[in-house]
Amino acid sequence: MSSISASKRIKGWMMYDWASQPYHTLILTFIFGPYFAEQLIAHLSATGLDEATARAQAQSIWGAGLTIAGVSIAVLAPILGAIADGTGRRMPWIWIFSACYIVGATGLWIASPTDFPTYTVLAFFxxxxxxVEFTTIFTNAMLPSLGTKEEIGKVSGDGWAWGYVGGVLALILMLVFFAENATGVTLIGSAPLFGLDPEAREGTRFVGPFVAIWFALSMIPFFLWVREPKGTGMNIGTAVTSGLASLGKTLKSLPSRQSLLAYLMSSMFYRDALNGVFAFGGVYALGVLQWSVVSVGVFGILAALSGAIFTYVGGFQDRKFGPKPVIIFxxxxxxxxxxxxxxxxxxxxLLISVSSDSSLPDIAFYVCGVSLGAVGGVIQSASRTMMVRQADPERMTEAFGLFALSGKATSFLAPSLIAAATALTNSQRLGITPLIGLFLIGLILLAWVTPDGEKVK
Incomplete structure (x- = not known):
């Protein structure tokens, strides 16, 4: 362990962001999410639904899948975090949930357009x-051990930027060599590699196994270079009991810890809204602007590139000003x-009419994508450094479990509000308006957050 330098430990830790980002970039947002919507819309239309209703219903079903995942994570995250703090071990949990990541991603291969198994696909998703969410909790809890309070903002920003670079590279590879458009060719006009059948959309469906392989290979440096101290020796039964007791004590103390409570509530709303933007961005472009999956992928490349650049820059701002001003901006x-x-x-x-064949709407949406990538990466990086400042150093995994809980306790809110608004208005465009309200609530609650947190009594 002593032969592994601090620099190598940081690089190994950053490889987790590189390994996991493609799930968000390729599966959730830019490749599989739009593909899922496209196939479900076709399936629903074949049953006799008109196109507008089919698009709205597809968005609602996708939202339901996100809601189920969010509720599951919200319930288990703080409990497992408390148990991990009791045993002093995080790495075994990272191994377990890495396996869930790989199996879930690989299973998306079954999403065949000829017999689209909607709910089985959703289960794998x-x-x-x-x-991905649980491995993030346990790796984030390692962040404080990588530097001082001032340094970890930069470490976090560098890691998130490195993750965006990985997401961009993975997305480019997917678009250039695998994901086919309506004419059956990839972005460079060739058939998908390895003889994958474009008629069966095997190139696009390969996104699941591709992301799983990417994660498995990229996590090798993490597992080789990242080490944690020896555990407490506490057996799992005692860890469960003491972990739940500690969690109960922490939850009871929240009303007296105004800054931590306000931050958890603030992040609950603004991160939920941000996840809603990312989760429905590609589906929105496919439905409202009639983009192809490949076009959505190009949109994703631009967003991820801007995210890599600006998140790296944002790390310097985090170190200079602290995370709170960065989050507000x-x-x-x-x-x-x-x-x-x-x-x-x-x-x-911008409410100005243009001709139906104008490219201005596409350009404007690309600009929004670049802006979203830039700001989205910065706020997520600053959010985890803010959590480190608010948390009890002795209960860091539990704290990030609560952070996950705050991000998932209302994770059903953005998808369900979007689903409800979309259903009520029968409009994808008006369906995303609830996100603005969620962002505003998060902004207001930050007024009660102390930048450096409160001393734990």
Missing amino acids: ILGMIG CIIALIIICLSIISITRESV
């Missing part, structure tokens, strides 16, 4: 989401981006 920018997105249709941009 949910398993993969559980895997990002929420205001995200509200502006959402308002801009809502104003974009095939016939208008």
